[in-house]
Amino acid sequence: MNAHTDPQIITQNGKPLFVVIPWNEYQELIHKQIAPDESDVWFPNEVVKSNVRGDNLIKAWREYFKLTQAELATKAGMKQSALARLESNSASPRKATLIKLAKAMEISVEQLID
Structure with a gap:
């Protein structure tokens, strides 16, 4: 038909x-x-505010989900000290690490990239 x-x-x-x-x-x-592009990526207001204050997106999202560094590190299969380094503004995480963190927080990798 x-x-x-x-x-x-x-x-x-x-x-x-x-x-x-x-x-x-x-x-x-x-x-x-069509496939999603960068314009399809959303951020809650709290994450944007945190990022504007100077926090990187990993920390902003972690705090948005009310997770401690230890909790997120465990979910992502990494050490808390490694996550603490990634949350510093001088860190440049590898794509594989961003994928682990995104999966742990159930968000897209694009939401962790500035």
């Missing part, structure tokens, strides 16, 4: 709430999505 079908709009209190579209049209929409 290739015929275009109008979407069904479900409203509540006179405002659109859901749209039901045919499965094939949904699949087309999904496959036409």
Whole structure:
């Protein structure tokens, strides 16, 4: 079935709430999505404020998630002292390290890069 079908709009209190579209049209929409780029990376206000104050993004995110250095280091499979060094503004972490930290905090690597 290739015929275009109008979407069904479900409203509540006179405002659109859901749209039901045919499965094939949904699949087309999904496959036409472009890959995320830098403009798709989001930061909570608290992380931005911390970064503006001078904290690097690793520390800003760790504090946003209310993790101690020891907790994040354990989740990322590293030593607390290594994480402390990475949180200094002079550190240049390797991509593999950023990937570990991003996974541990369940964020994207792009969210750890200035």
